[in-house]
Amino acid sequence: MKNLGPRLRGGDSSALPRLVVEARGIHKHFGALHVLKGVDLLVAERELVFIIGPSGSGKSTLLRCLNRLEEPTAGTVVIDGVDLLDARTDINHARQRIGMVFQSFNLYPHMTALGNVTLALRKVAGRSRAKADELGRAALARVGLADRAGHRPGELSGGQQQRVAIARAIALEPRVMLFDEPTSALDPELVGSVLGVMRSLRESGMAMVVVSHEMGFARNAADRVLFMDQGVIVEQGSPAAIFESPTQQRTRAFISQIRH
Amino acid sequence: MSNWERFVDAFFNARVMARYFPDIAYGTLVTIELAALVIVTGLAAGLALALLRSLGFRPVNLLIVFVVDLFRALPPLVIIVFIYFGLPSVELSPSGFVSTWLSLALVLMAFSEEIFWAGITSIAKGQWEAARSTGLSYGQTLFNVVLPQAIRLTIPPLTNRTIAITKGTALATVVAVHEILGMASSAVSNSYNPSPLTLGAIAYLILFLPMVIVGRWLETRMTWKR
Numbered sequence: 121m122k123n124l125g126p127r128l129r130g131g132d133s134s135a136l137p138r139l140v141v142e143a144r145g146i147h148k149h150f151g152a153l154h155v156l157k158g159v160d161l162l163v164a165e166r167e168l169v170f171i172i173g174p175s176g177s178g179k180s181t182l183l184r185c186l187n188r189l190e191e192p193t194a195g196t197v198v199i200d201g202v203d204l205l206d207a208r209t210d211i212n213h214a215r216q217r218i219g220m221v222f223q224s225f226n227l228y229p230h231m232t233a234l235g236n237v238t239l240a241l242r243k244v245a246g247r248s249r250a251k252a253d254e255l256g257r258a259a260l261a262r263v264g265l266a267d268r269a270g271h272r273p274g275e276l277s278g279g280q281q282q283r284v285a286i287a288r289a290i291a292l293e294p295r296v297m298l299f300d301e302p303t304s305a306l307d308p309e310l311v312g313s314v315l316g317v318m319r320s321l322r323e324s325g326m327a328m329v330v331v332s333h334e335m336g337f338a339r340n341a342a343d344r345v346l347f348m349d350q351g352v353i354v355e356q357g358s359p360a361a362i363f364e365s366p367t368q369q370r371t372r373a374f375i376s377q378i379r380h
Numbered sequence: 381m382s383n384w385e386r387f388v389d390a391f392f393n394a395r396v397m398a399r400y401f402p403d404i405a406y407g408t409l410v411t412i413e414l415a416a417l418v419i420v421t422g423l424a425a426g427l428a429l430a431l432l433r434s435l436g437f438r439p440v441n442l443l444i445v446f447v448v449d450l451f452r453a454l455p456p457l458v459i460i461v462f463i464y465f466g467l468p469s470v471e472l473s474p475s476g477f478v479s480t481w482l483s484l485a486l487v488l489m490a491f492s493e494e495i496f497w498a499g500i501t502s503i504a505k506g507q508w509e510a511a512r513s514t515g516l517s518y519g520q521t522l523f524n525v526v527l528p529q530a531i532r533l534t535i536p537p538l539t540n541r542t543i544a545i546t547k548g549t550a551l552a553t554v555v556a557v558h559e560i561l562g563m564a565s566s567a568v569s570n571s572y573n574p575s576p577l578t579l580g581a582i583a584y585l586i587l588f589l590p591m592v593i594v595g596r597w598l599e600t601r602m603t604w605k606r
Contacts, residue, residue, distance in 0.1 A: 245515075
């Protein structure tokens with residue numbers, strides 16, 4: 121699996137930050153529907169990219185193209201140097217490097233929190249049960265749930281479930297984390313705990329792509345904000361640039377809408 | 381002889397019961413053997429078909445649906461008679477035991493395939509996506525994430541269906557299998573007294589009541605909070 125090795129860009133890693141996500145010219149059709157119309161998304165190491173946009177703009181679809189939960193109709197997706205759309209790529213191996221967190225948590229209800237976190241460690245990463253448990257407990261500790269290891273998802277609050285879902289992804293030591301509206305299904309008082317975990321992940325230097333409506337979080341945690349509409353990236357820039365002085369009419373309209 | 385005495389003599393004649401107890405006990409063993417074979421092979425085949433169907437090859441799935449509908453529609457007795465009296469004309473002569481086993485296993489396969497399939501499809505798409513996003517393969521997801529949940533959901537309908545079909549082992553009496561009902565019937569003709577039928581009924585209760593109770597216990601044990 122030679123294409124899994126690290127690839128330094130430009131031969132000099134100190135000059136340019138290494139890219140962990142290189143998605144270029146992504147198109148996605150659902151039947152007659154053209155959902156993504158040639159989107160480029162580059163994410164460097166340690167970078168947090170935040171994607172906003174109206175519903176149906178293609179943000180979630182773009183995110184799902186990054187780990188091939190959706191198959192792009194055209195374009196290339198290279199994650200940590202691995203071409204995901206290459207037929208020779210072992211997609212299951214590559215996906216360990218790409219953590220994903222879903223709006224509806226999607227925890228396995230028949231397993232404990234620790235069981236949820238350790239399943240892929242044992243089955244995909246090939247860890248022994250003891251080693252997987254050790255790594256799993258460490259991941260749960262990182263999201264502040266060390267004391268909930270033996271609980272089933274049904275016994276946890278929504279915020280705790282989402283943090284277990286984050287632990288499940290980070291336990292595999294991904295190179296990039298994809299968040300698909302991670303707080304949209306949560307009661308308002310539980311949102312803070314999940315954002316807190318995301319903030320600490322960010323501080324640890326994890327590259328992240330976040331689709332969310334949490335503009336406050338975007339403002340103080342994002343390196344870059346992308347505004348998508350109708351399958352294209354309309355505008356991107358620093359949070360200050362996008363939120364305070366957007367140049368495009370569509371961005372302005374959207375920003376003023378979500379303010380009110 | 382009062383009516384009551386006549387009733388007791390007919391159905392609870394101790395002498396007749398003692399006389400034919402060994403026959404009924406033997407029949408019970410045959411029924412157990414037949415039932416165990418039907419349950420194990422029928423459920424295994426049903427699960428295998430459901431798994432095959434989950435792969436989503438259209439021609440294969442059409443065939444599965446056809447076979448399943450066929451065996452759900454045909455009365456089990458018709459299948460038994462068909463196999464026992466029909467197959468010899470193509471140089472196959474399955475015994476009554478094998479005919480009954482095959483027939484009931486096919487029927488249980490058909491019903492359980494539908495139940496397993498319903499269970500598999502009822503598992504939310506998000507479960508598949510979460511598992512696949514962590515690198516689990518299709519098969520690993522199916523066996524570690526989807527099936528454990530699906531099988532829990534299917535236990536109540538599966539238990540009911542399994543009991544209903546397994547009771548059909550009594551149909552084997554038509555093709556001369558020496559199971560409970562067969563032994564009881566011949567004991568009745570030999571003794572001119574229906575008491576062996578009472579023994580047979582008791583044997584069925586001893587066999588199937590535990591299944592009903594275990595099914596109920598599994599139902600409560602296998603649920604979890606969502």
